[in-house]
Structure formats: C-alpha cells, structure tokens
Amino acid sequence: MPVVQVEGVHKRFGAVEVLKGIDLAVEGGEVVAIIGRSGSGKSTLLRCINGLEQIQSGRIEVSGHSIDPSGKGLRELRKDVGIVFQSYNLFPHLRVGENIMLAPRIVLGVSKAEARSRAEETLAEVGLAERFDAWPDNLSGGQQQRVAIARSLAMRPKVMLFDEVTSALDPELTGEVLATMERLARHGMTMLLVTHEMGFARRVATTTVFMHQGKVWEMGPSERIFGAPETPELRQFLGGGLK
Amino acid sequence: MGFQFQFQPVFARMDALLDGLWLTLQLAGIGILCGALLGILLAMLRGLGGRATRILVDAYVELVRNTPFLVQLLIIFFGMPSIGIRLSAEQAALSAIILNLGAYATEIVRAGIESVHRSQIEAGLSLAMTRWQVFRHVVLAPALARVWPALSSQFVLMMLSTSVCSFISVQELSAQAANVESETFRSFEVYITVTLIYLALAILLRLLLAGLGAVLFPAGSGLGRLRGQVGR
Amino acid sequence: MIRQFTQSEFLFILASARWTLLLTVMSMLLGGLLGFLVALARTSRLAPLRALAAGWIGVIQGVPVLMLLFLSYYGLALAGFDLPPLIAATVSMALYASGFLGEIWRGSIQAVPWQQWEASSALAFSRPQQYRYVILPQAMRIAIPPTVGFLVQLVKNTSIVSIIGVVELARAGNLVNNATFQPFKVFGTVAAIYFVICWPISLLARRLEGRLHARRAG
Numbered sequence: 204m205p206v207v208q209v210e211g212v213h214k215r216f217g218a219v220e221v222l223k224g225i226d227l228a229v230e231g232g233e234v235v236a237i238i239g240r241s242g243s244g245k246s247t248l249l250r251c252i253n254g255l256e257q258i259q260s261g262r263i264e265v266s267g268h269s270i271d272p273s274g275k276g277l278r279e280l281r282k283d284v285g286i287v288f289q290s291y292n293l294f295p296h297l298r299v300g301e302n303i304m305l306a307p308r309i310v311l312g313v314s315k316a317e318a319r320s321r322a323e324e325t326l327a328e329v330g331l332a333e334r335f336d337a338w339p340d341n342l343s344g345g346q347q348q349r350v351a352i353a354r355s356l357a358m359r360p361k362v363m364l365f366d367e368v369t370s371a372l373d374p375e376l377t378g379e380v381l382a383t384m385e386r387l388a389r390h391g392m393t394m395l396l397v398t399h400e401m402g403f404a405r406r407v408a409t410t411t412v413f414m415h416q417g418k419v420w421e422m423g424p425s426e427r428i429f430g431a432p433e434t435p436e437l438r439q440f441l442g443g444g445l446k
Numbered sequence: 447m448g449f450q451f452q453f454q455p456v457f458a459r460m461d462a463l464l465d466g467l468w469l470t471l472q473l474a475g476i477g478i479l480c481g482a483l484l485g486i487l488l489a490m491l492r493g494l495g496g497r498a499t500r501i502l503v504d505a506y507v508e509l510v511r512n513t514p515f516l517v518q519l520l521i522i523f524f525g526m527p528s529i530g531i532r533l534s535a536e537q538a539a540l541s542a543i544i545l546n547l548g549a550y551a552t553e554i555v556r557a558g559i560e561s562v563h564r565s566q567i568e569a570g571l572s573l574a575m576t577r578w579q580v581f582r583h584v585v586l587a588p589a590l591a592r593v594w595p596a597l598s599s600q601f602v603l604m605m606l607s608t609s610v611c612s613f614i615s616v617q618e619l620s621a622q623a624a625n626v627e628s629e630t631f632r633s634f635e636v637y638i639t640v641t642l643i644y645l646a647l648a649i650l651l652r653l654l655l656a657g658l659g660a661v662l663f664p665a666g667s668g669l670g671r672l673r674g675q676v677g678r
Numbered sequence: 679m680i681r682q683f684t685q686s687e688f689l690f691i692l693a694s695a696r697w698t699l700l701l702t703v704m705s706m707l708l709g710g711l712l713g714f715l716v717a718l719a720r721t722s723r724l725a726p727l728r729a730l731a732a733g734w735i736g737v738i739q740g741v742p743v744l745m746l747l748f749l750s751y752y753g754l755a756l757a758g759f760d761l762p763p764l765i766a767a768t769v770s771m772a773l774y775a776s777g778f779l780g781e782i783w784r785g786s787i788q789a790v791p792w793q794q795w796e797a798s799s800a801l802a803f804s805r806p807q808q809y810r811y812v813i814l815p816q817a818m819r820i821a822i823p824p825t826v827g828f829l830v831q832l833v834k835n836t837s838i839v840s841i842i843g844v845v846e847l848a849r850a851g852n853l854v855n856n857a858t859f860q861p862f863k864v865f866g867t868v869a870a871i872y873f874v875i876c877w878p879i880s881l882l883a884r885r886l887e888g889r890l891h892a893r894r895a896g
C-alpha cells in the first residue's frame with residue numbers, strides 16, 4: 204500500500220480552482236519530485252497533504268490516516284507527515300534544540316530525555332550536532348533550513364514534504380541543504396518534494412511529476428521525464444527558462 | 447506676593463500620606479496583575495474563539511476604551527448596589543481598574559498576537575500541535591515580548607489613574623492628600639508633595655517593568671530580540 | 679426629594695457636553711502649541727534643551743492628570759489669579775496634552791529618514807528651512823494618526839475636572855444622579871455620550887493609521 208495516496212483532489216480558493224482533480228501515489232521509500240510553473244498548484248498540493256488547506260472534494264490518505272473535506276483526523280495524519288517550508292519558520296524564541304524538542308514533547312508526549320536524544324540524533328543527521336544551544340537567528344539560512352528538517356524528522360514521520368526548501372537561500376548555501384536531503388533519501392525516507400533544482404530532481408527523485416494548470420500533466424521515472432518528455436508543455440518547461 | 451511655602455505641616459501628616467500610598471500600591475499592584483491576565487485571556491479567546499466571541503471581546507474593548515475611567519468607576523460604584531450587588535468603595539475601585547486595564551491589555555496583546563506571522567502558526571500546526579498548543583508554545587511568548595513596552599506604559603498609566611478612585615472616597619494617596627489639605631490648608635504644598643510621590647512611583651514602576659522585561663525576555667535570547675517590536 | 683430621570687434631565691446632561699467639548703478644544707490648541715515647542719526642543723541640537731524637554735515629558739507622563747489639575751487650580755490661586763475653574767481646568771489639560779503630544783511629535787520628527795536632513799543640508803537649507811520645507815511636512819503625515827488617537831484620551835480625561843466644579847459631562851451626571859438615584863440610567867447616559875464623541879475619533883485614528891501604513895508599505 205502506498206504511503207501517500209491522493210485521489211481526485213479538488214481545491215478551490217474562492218472561485219479559482221487551483222487543483223483540478225489530482226491523483227498521485229507515493230510508495231514507501233520513494234522520492235517523488237514535483238516540478239512545474241509558478242502558480243501550477245505545487246505548494247497547494249503539499250499543503251493539502253498536510254491538511255494546512257482544506258480540500259473541496261477527493262481523498263488524501265497517508266499511512267492509513269485519511270483526510271476528507273471535513274478535515275477530521277488531521278492531527279493523527281500530521282504526526283506522520285513532516286513538512287519543510289521555503290521560509291524555515293523556526294520558532295525564534297526557542298533555541299535550536301528546544302525547537303526540535305517541542306513537538307515530540309507536547310504532541311507525542313515523550314519524556315524530556317527522549318526528546319533530547321531525538322533532537323541530538325536528528326541534528327547530527329543534518330550535520331549540526333554542535334549547534335544545539337544556538338539561537339535560530341544566529342544561524343545562516345542554510346543552517347536554519349537544516350534545523351527545520353531536523354525538527355520535522357524528530358517526529359519520526361513516515362513521509363517528508365519539502366516545498367522549495369532552497370529557494371530562499373543563496374546559491375552557496377543551497378548545496379548543504381540538498382546534500383542533507385539526498386542523504387535522507389539514501390537512508391530510505393519517503394519524500395515528496397517541490398523543487399526548481401532540476402539536476403537534483405533528476406539525480407535523486409525516483410519519480411518526477413510535472414504539474415500544469417492544476418493537474419498532473421505528466422509523470423514517470425525521472426530519467427524518462429527529463430530525458431524524453433512527451434507533452435509539448437513539459438518540453439517547453441524544460442527547454443525554456445531552465446538550464 | 448507674600449506667600450511662603452510651608453511644608454512642615456504636610457510632612458507632619460506624612461503618616462496619612464503613607465497610608466494612602468500603601469492603598470495606591472495595592473490597587474495598582476492587584477489591578478495590574480489581574481488586568482494583564484484578563485487582557486491575555488481575552489486576546490487569546492478572541493484569537494481562538496469563533497465570530498461571536500470576537501464580536502463580544504471587541505465590543506468590550508471598544509466600550510471601555512471610548513469612555514472615561516471615572517465614568518466606569520461611577521457606574522460600578524453607584525450602579526452595582528442598585529441591582530443588588532453590594533461593593534465597598536475599594537472593591538468597586540479594583541473592579542473598575544481591572545476592567546479598564548483589561549480592555550487596553552486585550553488590545554495590546556491582540557496586536558502582539560497578530561504580529562506573529564501566519565507561517566509560525568502553520569509550522570506549529572504541521573507538527574501536529576493543537577490550536578491551543580500552538581497558541582501556548584508558539585504564539586504567546588513572542589507576542590508578549592513584542593508588546594512588552596506598550597504593556598508597560600499602559601501599566602504605568604493605570605497606576606497613575608488609580609488617583610481617580612478618590613472620587614468615590616477610596617482612601618488612596620490622592621484622597622489622603624485631600625484630607626491633609628483640609629487639615630492643614632497648605633493646598634499647593636500637599637499636592638506638590640503627593641505629585642512627587644507619584645512621580646517617584648512611576649519611575650520605580652517603569653524600572654521594575656523594564657527589569658521584569660529583561661528577566662522574562664532576556665537580551666541575547668530569541669525573545670530579547672523580539673522585545674518591543676510592536677508598540678504604540 | 680427624588681426626581682425622575684426625564685427628558686429634561688437628559689437634556690441637562692447632553693447640554694453639559696458642550697463644556698467637555700470646549701475644554702477639549704481649548705486644551706488641545708493650547709497644549710498643541712506647547713507640545714510643539716516641546717517636540718522641537720526634544721529634537722534640538724542643543725543638549726540642555728533636549729534634556730529639559732525630556733524632563734518635561736517624563737514628569738507629565740509620570741504624574742496623574744488629577745495632580746496636574748490640583749496644581750494648576752491651587753497654583754493659579756496662589757499666584758494671585760482669581761479665575762473661574764474652567765481656566766484652571768484648561769491649563770491643566772493643556773499641560774497634560776503638551777507632555778503627550780510633545781512625545782508623539784518627537785517620534786514623528788525622528789521617524790523622518792535622516793537622509794532627508796542630509797539631502798536638505800546639501801541644498802544649503804538653513805535649520806528652520808529644513809524644518810519648514812522638508813522635515814515637518816513629512817513628520818506631520820506620520821503624526822496625524824496618533825495625534826487623533828490622543829484626542830480620545832484628552833476627551834476622556836476632561837471628566838476629572840468635575841472635581842473642581844466645572845459642570846461638564848461627568849459632573850452633570852453626578853448632579854442628576856444625586857437627585858434621581860438612578861445611577862445606571864444616568865451614568866449609562868453619560869457613558870453613551872462620551873462614547874458617541876470618542877468612538878468616531880477612535881475609528882478615524884485607526885483608519886488614518888491603516889492608510890499611513892499602506893502608503894509606507896506600498
């Protein structure tokens with residue numbers, strides 16, 4: 204059974220339909236990249252999978268928890284879904300370690316010692332073990348983003364969502380975040396990521412999804428999507444604009 | 447102008463003034479504590495509650511902020527007994543102080559809460575926190591840090607406004623000043639003295655609140671950096 | 679004898695609002711003038727002037743308005759003036775306003791980007807010319823919303839002058855209450871009139887503030 208199952212999802216903002224019937228399945232251990240033009244609905248899809256946006260119709264199921272338009276069972280689902288945003292959104296009033304420990308403590312109810320060891324473990328995973336006591340705004344953007352990844356990982360999610368996590372970063376900081384994600388993928392994390400880093404998507408993602416006008420326009424193995432795009436829209440997207 | 451200042455008769459009644467000062471301190475202390483808590487509570491309810499809650503809280507805030515403290519005091523002091531609730535002058539005064547400060551504090555804390563960016567709330571929610579947990583752990587502390595100076599100013603204003611309670615003969619500092627004045631007839635000297643006491647009190651309270659701010663939101667911490675970013 | 683709270687009592691209270699308004703307008707004008715000087719002194723290049731203005735603001739904002747009222751009332755009498763209470767009331771409210779407006783306007787003047795000083799210096803403006811043509815026009819736009827907001831505080835604080843016998847709104851309410859013993863009705867009416875005066879001003883202040891922010895952001 205797939206970890207993430209999206210079926211016939213429609214999402215409207217007022218009168219504007221942003222997602223027009225999305226079907227998507229992500230198997231355990233799979234890395235799925237979502238690419239597409241600005242405004243094609245990529246972020247909205249991720250936010251729906253995390254329940255940050257309510258869907259009008261369709262069904263989303265993550266490791267056995269489903270959300271429907273009523274929005275029930277959200278918290279259970281969110282425990283299994285980590286999301287990392289473009290703007291890192293660390294809590295400015297908490298130190299790095301506290302940022303990571305907070306949700307395991309109050310949401311999962313783990314002991315302080317357990318939360319601490321989870322924080323140390325995930326910080327080490329993103330290569331920031333020594334910044335446990337730092338304040339978020341003393342870190343570089345790339346470091347903050349890695350802490351945000353660690354914060355999500357500490358919840359031991361079944362799937363991680365990444366929404367253009369390197370877009371706000373200077374080019375020289377992008378690499379360290381991408382490397383972190385690549386390591387995560389190698390360790391078997393199920394990942395769904397929106398990205399403009401085509402090289403990264405092609406190398407790391409098993410599957411790539413091209414979204415266009417609120418629909419899954421084309422999808423398949425990354426090699427095929429980048430090597431032999433079928434639709435003219437995808438060809439134009441890959442050919443124009445991006446290196 | 448053969449007028450000579452004579453402070454001795456006033457100083458001779460310092461005991462009365464100190465009694466008044468003590469009551470002023472009590473009114474201000476309890477009033478600030480309870481008023482601040484009321485403000486935080488209502489700002490929170492307004493944020494988490496539904497439309498009806500929001501309208502009710504806003505109505506309370508607007509009503510209080512657009513009528514004089516004195517009139518609020520008179521309504522409570524004279525009005526409550528007429529509907530069968532007996533209040534001593536001190537109780538009426540304290541109620542008025544709490545209700546008044548509560549409204550201003552609600553407004554200030556609300557501004558602080560709204561200054562916390564939506565993305566912070568979404569980050570909390572996406573970590574499976576409940577709305578209450580998000581408020582408690584993600585929103586509240588930064589919100590309070592941001593508006594601490596504005597809140598502090600309001601506390602000082604409220605402390606000074608306790609003087610109005612003399613209108614319903616609560617024997618706080620201003621009322622005692624009037625007593626001493628009628629005994630000594632040294633009006634100007636009495637009021638200069640009492641004014642200076644208030645001034646000292648205001649300065650001390652500001653220092654205290656600044657100190658408290660430095661403890662609650664220490665410089666160099668994440669909160670310290672947020673301190674005072676939203677104010678009026 | 680207990681009277682009823684009738685139309686005539688209501689009209690009496692309503693009519694007394696004119697003293698509240700008059701007092702507000704006079705003390706705003708007088709206090710504004712003084713407050714302007716305080717703001718100029720507070721942003722002056724002369725350190726002693728700055729200290730003096732800072733001290734003034736600190737004192738006015740650090741003492742109850744009620745004490746300013748008593749000090750004005752007894753102070754004017756001591757100085758040998760035999761004046762109606764309304765004058766003492768106006769003086770005290772003006773003093774109060776000067777401290778708060780001075781501080782508001784200091785903030786507005788200092789909110790004008792310092793490059794504006796530099797640019798106008800580069801054009802060889804004199805200091806008064808800088809104020810007149812460059813700084814004050816910009817400071818004014820910033821100052822208007824909080825100044826309007828302060829007006830509400832001023833209206834409300836005039837209620838305390840009832841204690842020296844000026845029959846404005848609060849005092850009128852007290853008189854009627856003493857005669858009718860219907861505190862809810864009477865003070866409710868008084869509160870309603872204050873609200874009708876203050877609320878539109880509050881709304882205006884908020885609108886102006888919103889507009890200013892929109893313009894600065896955009």
Ligand SMILES: Nc1ncnc2c1ncn2[C@@H]1O[C@H](COP(=O)(O)OP(=O)(O)OP(=O)(O)O)[C@@H](O)[C@H]1O
Pocket residue numbers: 216221239240241242243244245246247248
């Ligand atoms: N909260 C909202 N209210 C109204 N419209 C919205 C909202 N969020 C997104 N939209 C609209 O939905 C459409 C899809 O937005 P979305 O952010 O999902 O695009 P995207 O593919 O992530 O684009 P980008 O590459 O720029 O991030 C856009 O037209 C956007 O304007």
Ligand SMILES: [Mg+2]
Pocket residue numbers: 245246247366367
């Ligand atoms: Mg997006």
